[in-house]
Amino acid sequence: MVLQRWQTVYLLIAVILMIVTNFVPVMTIGDATGVADVTFANVLGAESSQMGMTAYFVLADVCALLSLLTIFKFKNLKLQMQLCSVLELLYLAAVAVAVVDVMMLPADAVVEVALGAFAVPFAIICTFLARAGVKKDRDLLKSVEHFR
Secondary structure, X not given: OOOOOHHHHHHHHHHHHHHHHOOOOOXXXXXXXXXEEEOHHHHHOXXXXXXXXXXXXXXXXXXXXXXXXXXXXXXXXXXXXXXXXXXXXXXXXXXXXXXXXXXXXXXXXXXXXXXXXXXXXXXXXXXXXXXXXXXXXXXXXXXXXXXX
16 A cells, blocks of 8 residues: 555545544434434434434445545556545535435424534545545656657
């Protein structure tokens, strides 16, 4: 594994952020029955009203695994760029699932965003920067091959 490439560092940060998402509360939901933190452990044992958040955490874990796989595909830059694009779409899908789940809550529910909710936007930024780095490396290799 080549850690001297910036895109590897960015993808590693994205992996760490997605793993941290499983252990840090994403949001706090308060309603007439009480207040509950939305974490991976709480969602696994929850009733059907939190199925969207279960999908959110599954998407976050899939993104972590795919980011890790993308790091090890450093010899195939075209595939690495495609995987980064797929990752960006999966991150956006995770955000969409979380937003839809929050919109489906009852009107009297109070939602407070917690620290874990900021992991996905930062992971999107890291993946975007990684894809830009891969593109830069690919363009550099094409220009060097052009001179041969």
